[in-house]
Amino acid sequence: MPASRASVRKIAEPTVRRLSHYLRYLEAFERAGRGTVSSGELAHSGGTTSAQVRKDLSFFGSFGKRGLGYDTHELVAKLRQILGLDRAWRLVIVGAGKIGSALARHPGFRGRGFEVVGIFDADPNRVGHVLGGVAVWDVKVLESEIRHLRADIAVLAVPPEEAQTIATRLGRAGVHAILDFSTAPLEVPAGVTVRSVDLALELEVLSHALVSR
Amino acid sequence: MPASRASVRKIAEPTVRRLSHYLRYLEAFERAGRGTVSSGELAHSGGTTSAQVRKDLSFFGSFGKRGLGYDTHELVAKLRQILGLDRAWRLVIVGAGKIGSALARHPGFRGRGFEVVGIFDADPNRVGHVLGGVAVWDVKVLESEIRHLRADIAVLAVPPEEAQTIATRLGRAGVHAILDFSTAPLEVPAGVTVRSVDLALELEVLSHALVSR
DNA sequence: TCCTGTGAAATTCTTCACAGCC
DNA sequence: GGCTGTGAAGAATTTCACAGGA
Numbered sequence: 001m002p003a004s005r006a007s008v009r010k011i012a013e014p015t016v017r018r019l020s021h022y023l024r025y026l027e028a029f030e031r032a033g034r035g036t037v038s039s040g041e042l043a044h045s046g047g048t049t050s051a052q053v054r055k056d057l058s059f060f061g062s063f064g065k066r067g068l069g070y071d072t073h074e075l076v077a078k079l080r081q082i083l084g085l086d087r088a089w090r091l092v093i094v095g096a097g098k099i100g101s102a103l104a105r106h107p108g109f110r111g112r113g114f115e116v117v118g119i120f121d122a123d124p125n126r127v128g129h130v131l132g133g134v135a136v137w138d139v140k141v142l143e144s145e146i147r148h149l150r151a152d153i154a155v156l157a158v159p160p161e162e163a164q165t166i167a168t169r170l171g172r173a174g175v176h177a178i179l180d181f182s183t184a185p186l187e188v189p190a191g192v193t194v195r196s197v198d199l200a201l202e203l204e205v206l207s208h209a210l211v212s213r
Numbered sequence: 214m215p216a217s218r219a220s221v222r223k224i225a226e227p228t229v230r231r232l233s234h235y236l237r238y239l240e241a242f243e244r245a246g247r248g249t250v251s252s253g254e255l256a257h258s259g260g261t262t263s264a265q266v267r268k269d270l271s272f273f274g275s276f277g278k279r280g281l282g283y284d285t286h287e288l289v290a291k292l293r294q295i296l297g298l299d300r301a302w303r304l305v306i307v308g309a310g311k312i313g314s315a316l317a318r319h320p321g322f323r324g325r326g327f328e329v330v331g332i333f334d335a336d337p338n339r340v341g342h343v344l345g346g347v348a349v350w351d352v353k354v355l356e357s358e359i360r361h362l363r364a365d366i367a368v369l370a371v372p373p374e375e376a377q378t379i380a381t382r383l384g385r386a387g388v389h390a391i392l393d394f395s396t397a398p399l400e401v402p403a404g405v406t407v408r409s410v411d412l413a414l415e416l417e418v419l420s421h422a423l424v425s426r
Numbered sequence: 427t428c429c430t431g432t433g434a435a436a437t438t439c440t441t442c443a444c445a446g447c448c
Numbered sequence: 449g450g451c452t453g454t455g456a457a458g459a460a461t462t463t464c465a466c467a468g469g470a
Binding site for chain 2: 429
């Protein structure tokens with residue numbers, strides 16, 4: 001049952017994260033000129049076990065060679081396809097504050113197929129400026145401009161009290177994926193995926209680790 | 214078997230994350246003047262089930278009141294203790310680039326008990342400046358200054374190729390917790406906890422969600 | 427009646443272990 | 449010999465469901 005071209009089967013989120021990890025390491029192996037990689041090597045770089053790697057990959061069919069490992073190029077291409085990275089995604093950033101503008105200038109996104117095509121802010125002093133080569137628009141024109149820019153994904157970097165309003169507007173504008181840096185709980189319509197990055201929460205996990213050693 | 218004062222039992226990471234979430238919402242309830250909160254309400258704000266909330270909390274003893282719910286203040290205090298937030302943590306940021314300096318100026322940390330006490334960078338043009346009220350030190354004096362500042366947690370915001378070196382030096386300087394923004398795989402000595410925040414990876418999870426709908 | 431605390435069941439995720447192929 | 453693919457076992461986590469206190 002090999003996955004047919006477009007639609008990719010539903011995978012558990014921890015698995016998706018591992019696949020993304022594997023891809024990262026595979027690309028490093030690829031740059032190093034390695035033709036094949038074994039599940040053990042992938043496991044070592046990613047902090048899992050070889051059995052886990054094989055299980056994760058076997059989910060999509062078998063493209064390893066016994067006794068050898070996986071063909072680096074082939075596996076990279078396959079993972080890109082599974083993760084939807086065989087196309088470019090168009091990103092907008094909402095909120096040109098500290099985090100938003102740091103992200104706008106972050107060069108790492110474009111390199112991985114995520115192109116920032118627009119930035120929005122409510123502050124008239126910021127509107128019209130250019131950040132990282134991208135124009136800052138007034139958030140008033142969010143919906144129309146997002147359609148115009150054909151954005152797929154939005155990065156939400158606004159104060160918590162505005163997050164819900166913007167998220168709702170993003171949903172209406174046809175954005176189906178949001179990377180949320182506000183710490184507010186968001187309610188979004190079905191069909192919109194939200195991933196939250198909460199730095200205070202990450203610090204709290206570390207805090208717990210420190211006291212529970 | 215109620216947890217005794219200082220040492221807190223080992224909990225699975227997903228549980229810790231949920232506890233942190235609960236705390237966030239509880240604080241909102243507290244500000245709204247709510248004396249008690251039910252597991253159902255906590256579950257709703259956090260996107261889980263009431264049974265999950267009760268299981269998570271019952272792990273530390275029973276401090277809910279049947280028919281009523283949990284005492285807001287009491288539960289806030291308890292969660293703070295479990296998460297190690299009943300004390301202040303001293304944070305250093307290594308790397309005063311885009312992400313590092315955005316974090317240094319981020320007001321949300323101090324508000325939640327994490328105080329940025331020092332910043333380090335290798336660029337002489339940045340050394341000696343002040344970011345968000347905190348001095349930028351030369352990374353050459355990392356070890357001695359970290360001991361001097363009595364830092365508990367380090368935020369690693371350096372280029373990937375330097376991440377391992379710095380992580381090793383942080384370990385030697387007595388830092389037991391690292392929040393890592395570089396995307397390199399880190400090897401750290403036992404006793405050092407690392408949490409990685411990888412924005413490209415988060416975007417890839419969203420990408421996968423978009424193609425697998 | 428409302429809501430907690432918790433064994434038991436169900437489900438999900440991970441590891442084991444080995445047959446099979448290069 | 450080395451390494452994949454995978455059923456089966458095992459572990460961990462989540463959900464169910466209900467007894468019992470406010």
